[in-house]
Amino acid sequence: MKLTFLGTSSGTPTRHRNVSGLAVQTVLGADWFLVDCGEGTQHRVLQTPLSLNDLAAVCITHVHGDHCYGLPGLLASAGMGKRTKPLKLIAPLPVWEWFEATRRLTDLHLPYEVEHVDLENEALVYDMPGLRIERHVLRHRVPSHAYRVQVETRRVRLKAEALRAVGLPPGPAWRALQNGEDVSFNGETLHSADFVDTQVDTAVAVLGGDNAEPAMLHEACQGAQLLVHEATFTQDALDKVGPGPMHSSARLLAEFAQSVEVPNLILTHFSARHQNGEGMAALMAETQAHYRGHAFLANDLDVYELDSAGKVTVTRA
Amino acid sequence: MKLTFLGTSSGTPTRHRNVSGLAVQTVLGADWFLVDCGEGTQHRVLQTPLSLNDLAAVCITHVHGDHCYGLPGLLASAGMGKRTKPLKLIAPLPVWEWFEATRRLTDLHLPYEVEHVDLENEALVYDMPGLRIERHVLRHRVPSHAYRVQVETRRVRLKAEALRAVGLPPGPAWRALQNGEDVSFNGETLHSADFVDTQVDTAVAVLGGDNAEPAMLHEACQGAQLLVHEATFTQDALDKVGPGPMHSSARLLAEFAQSVEVPNLILTHFSARHQNGEGMAALMAETQAHYRGHAFLANDLDVYELDSAGKVTVTRA
Incomplete structure (x- = not known):
C-alpha cells in the first residue's frame, strides 16, 4: 500500500502545506483512492504521477471545507480530461447534498457517473477482491469518520x-x-x-479524519500495521485552545497508538502555529515520549509505503 | 491601479497556471478587490503581499467552477484569520445561492457579514469616493460579465x-x-x-469574464486605458473546437481592441493546449497582427501597474 500526502495542514492552507488530501494506491492495479479532498487537492495531484482517470473512489471523512472543498473542481477537471469511468463518492450525506447543489447551481455537467455511498448506512463501504474499506465513527464537531483499508495480496x-x-x-x-x-x-x-x-499478505492501514478522541479507533486498529491520524496541536497548545474545536494532540494520539500497539504512526493535519522547525520538533518529541513504535510527521507530497512485512518506508518530496 | 494575476488558465489548473483570479489594488488604501475566485485562489494569495483582511469585495464574472470554486475556502480562511470587516460579494444570483448552500451544508460559520450585490439588478455595483465599478454584460454559455473599474485620484x-x-x-x-x-x-x-x-487622474480598466464576443465591450471600453480579456484559443484552435464553448480567440480580441483603440491589452485564460513556448508565441503573433497597442500575455503572479499617464508596466514573478 502506498500513501501520498496531498495536504497536511489543518483548517487553512499555508505556503508549504495544503489542506487535507491523501492518495492511497494498492498493488492491485492503477486504480487509486482519495481520502479527503480539500481545496487545491487537484493541484497537488498534478505534482504526482497519479491520473484522475484512474481514481476509483473519493472517501470524505467529514463535511468541513478543508476536507471537501476541492471535490467539485477535481471532479470537473476529471470530466474535462474526458473521464468516462464511474466514480464512487463515499461520504456523509451533507457532502453528497453539497455536491448535488454544486452540480445544479454551477452548470457542472460530468461525462461520467458519480455514485454516492452513504457512510451512515453501511460500515463496509468498499468491497472488491483484495480490497476492503470500512468506515469507523470518530468524535468531532460534525459526524467524522476514519477509513480502515485492508489490502490482501496472494503469492502463489x-x-x-x-x-x-x-x-x-x-x-x-x-x-x-x-x-x-x-x-x-x-x-x-x-x-x-x-x-x-498460497501465502496471503494482509496490509491494514487506518486513515483518520478529524477526531478529538483517538480511542474511538480501538476496534479499527486491531490488526493494523499503520495508523494515520490528525495531531493538530501539541498538548500544551490544545490545553490553551480548549476542547471546542475537538481535535487531538500528539500526546493523546501517541498514548492511544501505544495502547493498541500499532507499529507505525503517521501524524498529519498540523495547526499553522506548529508549522516550523521548532513546532515540528515539539510534536515529534511529544509523540516519542508516549509511543515506542515508528512515528512520522507527514509533509505534503511525502510518499509512504507499507510493505507486506508491516514495515513503513518514506520517500520525501 | 495594480493588477496581480492569480490564475491564467482556462477550465482546469495546470502545473504553472491556476484557474481564474485577479487581484485589483488602487492607490486609495490597503483595500483590494478580487475579480473571480477559482479553486486555489487563496493559495496564490499566500504567494503575494495581499492580506485577506483587506479584501473589500469579491466580484465574480460568472458561475462556472473555474471562476468561483475557490470562494468558500477563501472566505473560510479569512474567517479563521479573525476577519470581522464585512465583505461584498458582487456576483450573479446562482453564485450567491451556491455560497448560501455551501454555508448551510458544510457547517461554515463566518465571523463577518457577506453582503450580496446582485449583478442583474444594477450596473453600478460598487461606488465610493474615487472608485466606481460597473458591470457589463458578455456573451457566454451562462450569464457572464465584465467589470469596468474606474479610479480617480486627485493631486492638489x-x-x-x-x-x-x-x-x-x-x-x-x-x-x-x-x-x-x-x-x-x-x-x-x-x-x-x-x-x-487640482488635477484629477482617471484610470480605467475593463476586466472581462468568459466571452465569445469582445464587441460586447464596445461601450465599456470608451475611455479605458486597459482591457484584460480572455483569449482561450488561437483562431485556428477556435475554428477546430467550434463555437460551443463560447470563448474568444486572440484574433477576435485583438481586432476588437484595435477597433476601440484601447491602448493596452492583457490576454489571459489560456487553454492548456497553448501553455508552452510555441503556443504563447502563436497567441502573441496573432494578437500583434491585428492590434497596434501594447499587448501582454499574463502569467500567474505577474503584477501590472497602470499609471496616471495610461502607461502599463509589468513585473514578472
Whole structure:
C-alpha cells in the first residue's frame, strides 16, 4: 500500500502545506483512492504521477471545507480530461447534498457517473477482491469518520519438487496449476491445491479524519500495521485552545497508538502555529515520549509505503 | 491601479497556471478587490503581499467552477484569520445561492457579514469616493460579465508663488489650504480654491469574464486605458473546437481592441493546449497582427501597474 500526502495542514492552507488530501494506491492495479479532498487537492495531484482517470473512489471523512472543498473542481477537471469511468463518492450525506447543489447551481455537467455511498448506512463501504474499506465513527464537531483499508495480496508458489516427482515437465501446465486450474496428466488429474503454496499478505492501514478522541479507533486498529491520524496541536497548545474545536494532540494520539500497539504512526493535519522547525520538533518529541513504535510527521507530497512485512518506508518530496 | 494575476488558465489548473483570479489594488488604501475566485485562489494569495483582511469585495464574472470554486475556502480562511470587516460579494444570483448552500451544508460559520450585490439588478455595483465599478454584460454559455473599474485620484498642488505674494509664511496654514480649508490671515479670508491647482487622474480598466464576443465591450471600453480579456484559443484552435464553448480567440480580441483603440491589452485564460513556448508565441503573433497597442500575455503572479499617464508596466514573478 502506498500513501501520498496531498495536504497536511489543518483548517487553512499555508505556503508549504495544503489542506487535507491523501492518495492511497494498492498493488492491485492503477486504480487509486482519495481520502479527503480539500481545496487545491487537484493541484497537488498534478505534482504526482497519479491520473484522475484512474481514481476509483473519493472517501470524505467529514463535511468541513478543508476536507471537501476541492471535490467539485477535481471532479470537473476529471470530466474535462474526458473521464468516462464511474466514480464512487463515499461520504456523509451533507457532502453528497453539497455536491448535488454544486452540480445544479454551477452548470457542472460530468461525462461520467458519480455514485454516492452513504457512510451512515453501511460500515463496509468498499468491497472488491483484495480490497476492503470500512468506515469507523470518530468524535468531532460534525459526524467524522476514519477509513480502515485492508489490502490482501496472494503469492502463489508452485511446489516444483512435487511436480518434478510426478514427472510433469515445466511449461503451460505449470502455469495453469499456479493459476488455480486442475490439469490432466498421464490419465490422472493433478489438483492445483496439491501443488501450490498460497501465502496471503494482509496490509491494514487506518486513515483518520478529524477526531478529538483517538480511542474511538480501538476496534479499527486491531490488526493494523499503520495508523494515520490528525495531531493538530501539541498538548500544551490544545490545553490553551480548549476542547471546542475537538481535535487531538500528539500526546493523546501517541498514548492511544501505544495502547493498541500499532507499529507505525503517521501524524498529519498540523495547526499553522506548529508549522516550523521548532513546532515540528515539539510534536515529534511529544509523540516519542508516549509511543515506542515508528512515528512520522507527514509533509505534503511525502510518499509512504507499507510493505507486506508491516514495515513503513518514506520517500520525501 | 495594480493588477496581480492569480490564475491564467482556462477550465482546469495546470502545473504553472491556476484557474481564474485577479487581484485589483488602487492607490486609495490597503483595500483590494478580487475579480473571480477559482479553486486555489487563496493559495496564490499566500504567494503575494495581499492580506485577506483587506479584501473589500469579491466580484465574480460568472458561475462556472473555474471562476468561483475557490470562494468558500477563501472566505473560510479569512474567517479563521479573525476577519470581522464585512465583505461584498458582487456576483450573479446562482453564485450567491451556491455560497448560501455551501454555508448551510458544510457547517461554515463566518465571523463577518457577506453582503450580496446582485449583478442583474444594477450596473453600478460598487461606488465610493474615487472608485466606481460597473458591470457589463458578455456573451457566454451562462450569464457572464465584465467589470469596468474606474479610479480617480486627485493631486492638489499649492500655488506657492501666490501664497508668498500675499505674505503667508509656509506652515500649518499652507497644509490647511491644500486640504481644502479656508484660512484667516491678516483679517482676510484666504479661500483654498484660489490657492490650489487640482488635477484629477482617471484610470480605467475593463476586466472581462468568459466571452465569445469582445464587441460586447464596445461601450465599456470608451475611455479605458486597459482591457484584460480572455483569449482561450488561437483562431485556428477556435475554428477546430467550434463555437460551443463560447470563448474568444486572440484574433477576435485583438481586432476588437484595435477597433476601440484601447491602448493596452492583457490576454489571459489560456487553454492548456497553448501553455508552452510555441503556443504563447502563436497567441502573441496573432494578437500583434491585428492590434497596434501594447499587448501582454499574463502569467500567474505577474503584477501590472497602470499609471496616471495610461502607461502599463509589468513585473514578472
